[in-house]
């Protein structure tokens with residue numbers, strides 16, 4: 163199973179071909195590092211990544 167990241171919001175998706183946040187199909191398998199956001203409203207990591215939903219996000223996208 164290949165996990166993909168959305169180029170737009172960096173969320174990591176383990177299945178499907180569409181981003182659950184922005185609806186984009188612009189996904190890539192070329193990402194590195196990830197952060198798990200469990201408390202998006204209070205997490206400084208979530209703030210840094212500008213995310214509002216608890217999920218797993220890629221730190222960087224390589225292509």
Ligand SMILES: [Zn+2]
Nearest residue numbers: 168171181184
């Ligand atoms: Zn997205």
